[in-house]
Each structure stands twice: as C-alpha cells, then as structure tokens.
C-alpha cells in the first residue's frame with residue numbers, strides 16, 4: 001500500500017470509528033417520529049424543541065462538543081459548558097506523533113481536540129453565541145453544513161471525527177428540530193481554534 005492509499009484507508013477507518021462511537025443506534029423509525037409529534041395537546045414549537053433535545057442527546061453531540069471533565073465514574077461531559085466546543089483557554093501543545101496502525105487517533109482529555117491523518121480538529125461551539133457560536137446561522141446554513149459536509153454548504157470540508165457520513169441522513173424535520181433546540185440552549189462565548197493541517201512527513205514523524 002502506498003502512502004496515499006494508506007492515508008485514505010486510515011481516514012475511512014477514522015470516520016467509521018467515530019461514527020460507531022457517536023451513533024449508538026440508527027435514527028428512530030419514521031413512525032416513531034410521527035407518533036411523538038402527534039402527541040395530543042402539545043404545542044408544535046415546544047414539541048419540535050423537545051425532539052431536537054432528544055436527538056442531540058441520543059446522537060451523542062455532547063460526546064464531542066461538550067468538554068469532558070473528570071467525574072466520580074470517569075470522564076463525563078461538563079454540562080456547565082454544554083455544547084460550547086473546544087475550550088478557548090485550553091491551548092493544545094503540538095499533537096504527538098501519529099500512533100502506529102491500527103492505532104490511529106489521539107484525543108484530548110476533554111474529547112474536544114482530535115489529531116489524526118487529517119491534521120488536528122477542534123469541536124465547534126454549537127451554542128447561540130453570535131460571534132463564536134451558531135448565533136447567526138440560519139436553518140439553511142445548518143442543514144447545508146450537515147448535508148454537504150462543508151462549512152455552510154460551500155466552505156471548507158468538515159473534518160473527522162464529526163460524523164457527517166451518518167448525520168447527513170437526518171430528515172429535514174430532524175434537522176430543523178436539532179437546529180431549533182440549539183437556539184434555545186445557553187449561549188457561551190468561546191472561540192474555537194481553526195483546524196491544523198497534517199504534519200508534513202519527515203524522517204522524525206514518519
């Protein structure tokens with residue numbers, strides 16, 4: 001296998017692996033969604049937000065976008081910083097040398113910074129803060145990002161381990177529910193760093 005094939009294979013494994021971590025189950029069947037939104041007497045907007053909260057919870061967004069802290073039973077998402085992404089104050093040292101295959105990825109203790117064959121990615125701030133979060137995003141910006149795997153549907157590619165290959169399958173209604181819920185959570189000002197490109201292979205890190 002030449003180097004580029006190896007990198008492509010590694011990337012595929014990374015995306016697959018992350019998706020397995022993130023998605024404990026397939027999205028619920030359509031009739032379950034229908035049954036839930038058909039609850040008698042529930043006002044439509046609240047229902048949509050409740051469904052968004054449910055989807056964000058079970059699809060594991062907090063696993064990566066909420067910094068982990070050490071709890072009594074081991075690392076757990078720090079809900080005081082819910083979905084605010086990689087902490088701005090946590091400036092990461094240079095990523096370690098890529099592990100020997102089949103080991104592939106190195107992650108920060110917070111689960112918010114990831115180093116792999118794609119470089120280093122930092123999980124985004126999904127709170128409604130207008131400058132550092134999704135505050136200015138429209139539903140269209142959000143669903144275009146998830147459907148195309150590009151920032152706002154036309155910018156740079158969204159890097160692993162964001163499970164785009166799985167999440168692009170959310171229905172329009174689920175996409176809208178998630179977006180609507182994310183607008184209701186506390187805004188947290190936290191500027192996440194830009195991703196870093198892969199280290200150029202040298203004799204030292206090859």
Ligand code: HEC
Pocket residue numbers: 018019021022055056059060061062063064065114121122123124126142145150151152157158159160161162163167178195
């Ligand atoms: C396995 C880890 C992981 C999980 C689970 C995850 N994300 Fe992400 N997400 C990331 C990483 C890492 C990035 C940043 C990628 C980059 O910079 O290219 C990201 C980026 C994003 C972006 C793009 C932000 C931008 O500015 O372009 C959005 C939107 C997003 N995630 C939403 C979600 C939602 C909603 C969920 C749950 C349904 C979720 N993510 C679950 C890791 C994850």
